[in-house]
Amino acid sequence: MFGVFRKMFGGKNAAGRNKDLPVISEAAGSGDDGVDSERRSRFEDFERETRERLEAQSHEMPGQAYFSQLQALQESISDRRYMDAATAARKSLPLIRKWLEDPRGNGKRLSLSMPALTQGGTMLAITGDRKGLAMLHDLVSEFDHLEEYRADAEKHLAAIDLFNAIRKAVAAKPGILQNKMKSEVGAEDGRLVSNLISWLEKAGEITRAKNGKTYALYVDGVEMSAKDASAIYTEPPRPGSHQARSKPGKLIELNLDKLTLLPLPPSPEAWSSQFTLPATSETFEDAEGVWRELTVEAIAPADRPDPAFRKHFTTRGGVLSFDDLAKSEASLGAPGAVMFTSEQDGTPMIERLERPIYALDVHPEGQGFATRSKTNILTVYGEDLKVDFETDLSATPEVAAGRRRLDLDGEGGILWGEPHLALNCIALSPNRDRYLYTHVDEAWCIDRDGKPLWGVRMPERPVEAYHQTFELGGIGGHTGTAVEIEEALGEFGLALPVTPDEIRRQYRGLVRKLHPDLSPGNEERMKAVNAAYETLTGASHDDLQGKGSAKDLLTFSATVTFMTGGGPDRLQAAAFSGRGDSVLLGTSQGRVLRIDASGKPIALYDVGSAPIRVLETDRYLYIQTFTRLYVLEGDRLVGLQDCTTKCDLLVDEGLVLLVENKGVRVLTEAGRLLGVALTKAPIRRAGIEDGVLVVETRTHRGRFSGLVA
Structure with missing residues (x-):
């Protein structure tokens, strides 16, 4: 802060400061020499007091x-x-x-x-x-x-x-x-x-x-x-890139200004989301009373769901379940295993995985799936759960060009991470004839023979300017201001003069940072902040302005403009559409973009925060963030549900399931809530079988049937 004031008002190093810094400052004051001299003197006092206060506060944490x-x-x-x-x-x-x-x-x-x-x-x-x-x-x-x-x-x-x-x-x-x-x-x-x-x-x-x-x-x-x-897994040799080219494919620089933006209700931040499912002491409970019948049965030890298969996805013919941590017997000597349970006969088929799972994509309208290892090998599996083909994504000319552009082997690597982090998303078309991968802000669509179909780059994040005006007044002794108010302002990191709105904003920011539910161990500091807030909200306007003598009313003002944004808009989610004729891309800015088969952008949505999953059936588009599920039909928002940060999304037999640790919400395909099934123990598996919701914990199975529409 001291450095900011020196840059605003000048100083020995002001003339030599870095002109490239994205901070613009303007200062205004009196033109009278006597007033200027007094102003400089008073500001020097304020500068000294500020430095001493900040230096004292700096010793509250290690150097x-x-x-x-x-x-x-x-x-x-x-x-x-x-x-x-x-x-x-x-x-x-x-x-x-x-x-x-x-x-x-x-x-x-x-x-x-x-x-x-x-x-x-x-x-x-x-x-x-x-x-x-x-x-x-x-x-x-x-x-x-x-x-x-x-x-x-x-x-x-x-x-x-x-x-x-x-x-x-x-x-x-x-x-x-x-x-x-x-x-x-x-x-x-x-x-x-x-x-x-x-x-x-x-x-x-x-x-x-x-x-x-x-x-x-x-x-x-x-x-x-x-x-x-034989139980030790050794990763197979790298397959190389099946693109076999030295030059990157043609890239389209996107211009989103030509698209009509569909703004959606912004997704709240995870720390501010209040949604929770109720708890139950019953083994299973129909929370809304919407099923005609609930039957509960104990699961024989031999039939209990293997907890190692902890990730579940619905496909056209059944459910794929993954043991991605290699904890099942089936994964002995392998990095994991996959199980397919057919809708027709319910007989599970289990196969070992070829490589460890770092990223995974299953299309709800397709068969088979794709994985990416931490070593950036893309492996595509067919409906028989056997390897269809593999390719090394890190060996493509597109990635090599992107690494040079973003200086990922130099300073850019600090911002965008190691190679397995820069290559963030994969997606597989329903019939497995195309796949897509993203590299920071670029997306590339490739056919199974290695031919690039298209590539796009997201436009840079918009630069945003924040203007902050500092009103420096009452720099003298602050006569008439209570010691308690000064101490309370110090607890908030504020100084006179201050407005009630500034106090409220600072209080909300401190609560977000220190609340025990979000940051355990800060209980005492939170009590001190609450006590300071009570003191400041009871203070008078003159107390908060530090008004006393006429000299104390002398004010100086400066407006500082902080520039944020710019740089790549990282791609956070990707999926092929329900029919496979387009691709959906979600960015860190909360934008979701639809790209047609030629790489042309055709639709743009904004949910306000980065999506963690995008999924589309033949009719509905589902966009999931950490706190909200959006359901769209065409360009129309038809469903909106709050959810927790750990919530699995399943689309099964014309219904949508939001599966949490001890509860399942059942929705229509359009996102309308039908009912809530609660459990006392954590859920191991959930799905729809012939219109019946089946929920399994470690020891019991609940069947919720006869849903009242």
Whole structure:
């Protein structure tokens, strides 16, 4: 803030500041020399007071050196460079101590998450750094501000010996089962032992082979039994790109100004969404009383749904269910499995997956599906669940050109992520003759033989300007202003003069940031903010203006323009239409664009926030955000439902299901609510069978039949 005021009003470095910064400032004041001199003097006082206040507040959190080490810690853990991670954690400890000992913080410290004391402690333990763990333990023991980390510090001290005990036990008994390790190392906490084993696996010290419901453990490099070796998945070689070209296809630069925009009711932010389904103490409940009959039956253990198949999608002939984490018996030696349950006879067909699932697309009007691995291999499966064809998306000339354009191997990579993140969406046409992939802000439609059909690039995000006028008045002693009001303004990060609207806006912003439901651990700060709000809402207009003497009424004003936006509009969702004759693309700006078979834009919708899924049947278009489901028929909004951030969308037998953890909402295809089925236990599977809603938990099955239209 101090730098902003210096740029507004001038200073020693003002003439040399970066002219490319997207900030434009204009200052206005009196032209009288005496007034100017007094104004400068008063502003210097204000500048000094502001600097001192901000400097005091800056000590409520660690300095930049700490955050640099935090970044190094997290990057090293992500890259599995655990020795480097331990070094970063160790270097963080004296920086945290310096922050807590600094008297300039006046005893005020923000309650921050401290990965150096949690993940960092694990890194110190796995690398055998006893001295570093002793430093960590002493630090959290000395300062009450770190009291919540004391239990973790004790676990880290114990973990260093447990890591060594696990290493010795696995080396002595190759193939020992993980569920035997708790007793083998004499530990009380089996979950902690399993967690440490997983860290050793990530570090490359131990290999785990699936063995029944547990794992056989081997020290890296030790020969496995044939049975255990067969349970280890090794990703097949890369297939290469089937496009076999050196130049990218023709690209269309989209101009959306020529399209008629259909604005839809904006989707609320996830933090502000209040929608929740009611809870029930019954095994199953017809919440609205709209089904004529509800029957409940216990599921025999042998028939219970396998929780490993946790993702479900409806298709033209039945339901596809995916074990994407390789936890089922069917995925032994594979990265996962897929199960198809036919609508005709209900007999499941299960096949192993070829590659791990990072992205997945299933068309509701098609058969088969497509996956993308983290290594960016697109695999298309046919209706028999066998591999139809594969191609390496990262090896295409289009992606190579996009990486150069966005400098993804340089600074652009910070904004748009690693290759598997830049390649965000895939989509498969209903008859599998075409597929689509996106690369940041571009979408490319390719036929199954590798021929580019079209490519489009979204226009850059619009640049938006925000104008903020600063009224600097009453810079003297603020005579007549209560100390309590000044303290309350300090809690809000505001200064006199201030308006009630500014106070309300700042209060709402702090509530969003600090509310315990959204940010646990900030309860005390939230109480202080509420108390400050009560003080400020009871203050008079003159108190909030800091009015006293005539000198205090002297004001200076400056308008600052902040520029935001610009740059690529990232593609967040993609799908082929119900008939496969067009494509729908959703962007980070909340726009959903329809593209025809030649790559020409033909329709544009705006839902206000990025869609997480777009799906179209032969009649209706469904756009799902984190908080809302939109249903369109043509260009007409016919249905609108609020939903939670974790809500699966299924279209089945002419009905729409919104499946949540313990409830299913049943809608018409046009989005009108018909009924709500609630469960006491989490839902494992839900669907429509011959007009009957069937909902399964781990132990029971509920059949909701005779829906009253």
